[in-house]
Structures are given as structure tokens and as C-alpha cells.
Amino acid sequence: MSAPAAQTPSSGPMSRSLAAVGGPLLMIGGELRDIFRMLFLTLYYLFRKPVRWRAVVEQGYEIGNRSLVFVTLVLGFLGMILIYQSAYQAQQIVGDLQLLGALFLQLLFREFAPTITALMIATRVGTGIAAEVGSMVVTEQVDALRMNNADPIQYLVVPRFVAGLVMTVVLSVFAVVVCFLAGMFVADRLFDVSPTTFFNTTLLTWGDLIAFLMKAFAYGIAVPVISAHAGLSAFGGSEGVGAATTKAVVNCSLAVVFLDFLLSGFAFVFLF
Amino acid sequence: MIRFEGIRKRHGAEWVLDGVSFEVPAGSQLGLLGPGGAGKSLLLKMAAGLVRPDEGSVSVMGRDLAHLNEVEMAELRLNIGMLFQNYALFDFMTVEENIAFPLRQEGRLSEAEIAARVDSLLKEVDLPRAHKSYPNQLSGGMKKRVTFARAVARKPPIVFFDDPTAGLDPVTSSKIFRMLNHGRMHTETTSIIITHDILGLQGICDHFVLLDHGKLVLHGTREDFERSERRMVRQFWDGTSDE
């Protein structure tokens, strides 16, 4: 028996389609590996080496200050439209708006506040970090740091990581307040639901709060690390900075959505 | 002191560096010449441990860089000063903080000693009152001088200069060359200088290396370059071109 005529390994349609799928997968896998490596290094430097607390405070101020108005606007409008839509539908189908506020509060904690806030932070802060760090890379300042015995991760990433994590949690709490108040406003003005009826915490469980914290924490870790990683992998002048900034916001957004999915599922199965 | 052996580095499908070997003896100044630029800066970064070659080895002060871990590399870097092509000044720090940075990271001097050293360095590079300025407030020539001050702040025995006079007017260029010369005469430094300014460097460098398309064309003294009949050498040394 003779072997069938061999096709050159890299040209058959089968291997081409495998390459088409495998290529991106490998790339994604490589990126993920680099991101996790950066996370481990960041945590290592955080716990084993002195932290530049002044830089942390500076970064925290930058992040918090610059995002406050942004988060307020976004969550305000979101709260208004959510209540508007839900109340309208609820009136038609259920007819009773008693529990509107209570359910809204639950949903805020579980889902909308941490996730939308994180997406907004990814937009505002993620691009900011990637742009800053990316510019430093392409102007060789990161190399200069290394030459002067300062590790870029300890010097640049750790302060942003700590500040980002803290601020994400804080802003998420702030988001709950803003969004709820906006919804309360709409419910009161357009649907005659008094604020006292609307402000109803009876349905809130510990599970909701735990889910909230889990998500805020996860997002707060993901966004700075992914953005810093995007920034540090910049190359090639101003194009590189633009590419790094884009990569940061895309990767952060995907990560947030994916983590949301995972954590929502987890909460559903284990907490409720 | 610094030795490159069989260095090869690939960028995509091309070899940016293809079999480069030469040595820089202690106390000598080497001028690194050649068109383009990617190969030369890359060699310098390899000697600083910022980039790894695909093949071949780099040794600095007798130690093979490939065998050093991050901590040992950091220790070695205490002996190296680097002047980057695009200044690489930290734009979120003042001039004073930029120059003090390597000294603070080393952790050997007190704050008062550091301040004194920064002061004397700024005087040496003719920027006696630039302490509180930020890099983006300075001109190109001034930034180059600050970068120079930062590179030599720790009085390192080895210094790498990546195009110290690129884009500078003739007056500022000659100032920089004077500083390089001055540094050489007062300390036993080993240095590699990348430049296109051959005339300016003739008085400073003991020997030269000419690279072209990643290959080493000639390694020798000024006389070797003057006497060589190879076309590439003549073009570069005399600044002429075929067409």
C-alpha cells in the first residue's frame, strides 16, 4: 500500500481554515497570558516593594476628579430612561408601580451601576492610562526608567492599579446614588410615584451587595491592568499611541462584558 | 570592556543586524556610523540590556548579559549612563528631578549631596537656572544637554550616546562635542557614540565602526578610514554619494 499523495502541510484548505481560526485564537491567548503576567507582577510589586503613595493619591485624584461629571451625566440619563421605560411597561402589563423602586435598586446593585460605571471608566481612564504610558514608551521614557533602575511596572503600573481599583469601587457606589435619584425624579414627575414609595430597600439582600462588590472589584482590577498593558505594548510613534489607546478601550470593554457575564452567572447560581 | 559577538537580530523577515562582532576596550571611545539607524541604536540598546539579540552574545564588563537576571542587570546598569536619541526626559518631572532621578534611585548620596551634584551638572551643561523648568518648556538643544547631564550624573564608567547632536544647530552641536571631550579627559570612561557628524567626532573617538544594512563594513582607527578605498567607506567618511 502506498501512502496517498501528500499535500504540502501548509497549503491545504483544511490547514488554511484551521490557521484562520487558530491564528487569532493564539494571538488572543498570547495577549491574555501577557495581561495575567502583568497582573501577577503588579500584585508582586504591590505587596513586596514600597508603594509610591503620593503617586497613588495623584492618580486617584486624576481618575476620580475627571470621571465624576462624566459618570453623573451617563448614569443620570440611564436612570431616567430605565425608569421611564420600565414604569411605562409595568403600568401596561402589571398595573402596579409599588415595587418599582425596590426592583430598580436591586437591578442597580446587581448589574447596571458597576458595569456601566466600569465601561465609562474604561473609556475615560483606560484610554488616559494607555495614552500616558504609551507616549512614554514611544518617547523612550520607559527605557530611560529601566536604565535608571526603576522598574516600569512598579513605577508606573502599581500606583494606577491601586488608584483605579479604589476609584472604581467608589464611583460605582456613587453611580448607584446618582442613577437611583434620577430614576426617582422621573418616577415622581411622570408616574406619580412618591419618593418614599420609590425608596424601598425591602428587596435588597446581602447577595445583591456581594454581587455588586465582586463586580466592582473585578472591574477595578481589570481596567487599569489591561490599559497599562496596552500602553506598555505601544510601538511606533504617534500611530503607536493611537493604536494602544484603541486597544485599551476595546480590551477593557470586552473584559468588562465578559466578567459581567461570568459574575452574573456565578451570582445567579450561588447567591440566589 | 564591551564585546559584541556574532550579533544577529531579525525584524519580520529581514535581518536588521547580521553577524556583527567587535570589541570596545576599556577607556576608549568608539564612533558608530552608518546609514539608516535601526541597526546602530539597536546595538546600543543591546549593550544596555534593553533588547536581546536573536543570536550571538553581548558582554559588558566581562559579564554576558544573557546570563544576568533582572536584579544583576539593574546592578550592572549602575555603571552605565545612556543618552537617548529622543531625549527620553520624564515629562512629568522638572529638569532638576530628572537629573536627580538616577542619583536617588542609586540611594548612595544624601539629599544635600544630590542637590549639589545637580547644581554642578547644570552649570557644566550651561543651564545654570533651569532647575524648575519642565522638559516641554525647553528647546531641543537644551533638552539634549539635560539628557547629557542625566546620563553622566552618576559618573558612570560606561556611557552610550545615541545621536547626541541630531537635529541641533552647529553652535549647540559644538557645545555638546566640547562636553563629550571634556568628559573624556577628566574621567576614564568607555563610550560608544552614534552619530552622523563625522567631523565633530574625529577629535573624540579613538576608533570607528561602520555598519551598513546590518553588516559590519569596517572597524578601525581614523587612519584606517581615511586610507580605505572601499566605496561605502569613502561615501560615508567623505560625505559623498554616487548619484
Add this chain to the structure above:
Amino acid sequence: MTSVLANIGRRWLSLSEGVGQMTLLTLTTWWKFWTTAPDRIEFMRSLYKVGVQSFPIVVVTALLTGAIMVIQSGQLVAQYEAYGLLGWGAGYATLREVGPILIGLMFSGRVGANNTAELGTMRITEQIDALRALAIDPIPYLLVPRFFAIVSMMFLLTLVGNLMALVGGTITSQFLLQVDWRLFVWSLREYLHLSDLFNGLIKSVFFGIAIATVSNHFGYHTSGGAVGVGRAVNSSVVFSAVSIFVLDFVIGYFLP
């Protein structure tokens, strides 16, 4: 006291200037769109690039979004044992709100940021000036194709994305919530109307216009070197995001 006022005044002026620039640019873009024949190659290139760039991301996001909405609605539905409402609860919010918003945000991030970065780099490397020196008007050449590509792709992708979200929701409903997929689909068909889908699609068109306008503006008017490009991208995605939420509210309020 005067310094605070001066500060506010300055901010207001620069904001107005920015809005003015953006408006002028948009109007000029629209005008050139109707009056000048666009460069066919650039047009096709833009469409292809925008579509290819954003398709995988939007699909993934949409699937996950559908799943998340089902999980969240599932908790509520389980509390009241109203499993027949699961499709309605998840589907309604997805088609009208969450779908267009998340797809819009993702699109803004992937395409808007990239667009601004490209235009910004072209600006600071003087390529735009070079075009004008060659007597090529940059607006119909660069901006019109991108504008058109972004708006049309946003619409198409929301259409596809909404579908994907419902698919994601169905799968999650079956496997995670143990609500039979047939019940889920029945619930969708029973309670959702075409108007819900259209509402979401109309929003997506407006989101697309916003993203195109904002990203074109910040890219075209970049200044300040590499750092400027980063800052432009930052501003671009932030303004796009705010616009998306504001438009969402306005359209949701005024459209049934």
C-alpha cells in the same frame, strides 16, 4: 472670586469653540456628501475596514449581553414564578435599550477610537496638509467615506447584534435557567413587537451619527504630537459615550 468666574468663562468658551468646530465640520461633511462624488476606493476601504474591525467584537458582545440580560431577568422572573415573561423581560430591554447601547459603546471604542487615532496621526504628521497641497479636499476624501461607513455599519451591526443577543439569551435560558427554549422564543414572539426592534434600530442610526461626528472631529482637529493623539482618542470616546446616553434618553422619551 473673579478667578473662578474666569475659569468657568474660559471653559465655556473652549467648549463652545469645540461645539462650533464640530458643527461646522459636520455640516460641511453633509454638504460635501451630497455635492461631491466621493472617492470610490476610499469609500469601499472604509466600509470594509469598519465592518471587519467591529464585526467579531459586536457579535461577542451581543451574545454576552443577551446572556446577561436573561440572567438578570431570570432572577426577577424566578421570584414571581412568571417564566412565561422571561422572553419579554429580557428581550424588551435588550432590543430597545441594552442592545443598542452596549453595541454602540463597543462600536465607539473599536471604530470611533481607531478613526480618531488614524485621523489624528495623519493630522500631526502633516499628511492632511499634504493632501491640501496636492489640491485634494480632505473632507470629501477622508471624512465623508468614514462618516457614511460608520453610520451604515452601526445600523447593520445593531440589527445583527440584536439577533445575536436574542440567540445568546435563548441559549442561556435553556442551559443556565432551565427554561425551555421554546417557551423563551414563544415569549419573545408573543410580547415583543416590531416597533421594539425599530426603536432600537433608530437609536443605532443616531448613535452612529454621533460616533461618526465626534470621532471625525477630534481626529481631524488633533494637535500636540503623540500625546495629542492619545488625548484626542480619549475625548472622542468620552464624548461619544455621553452622546449615546443622552440620545438614548431623548429618543426613548419621544418615540413610543
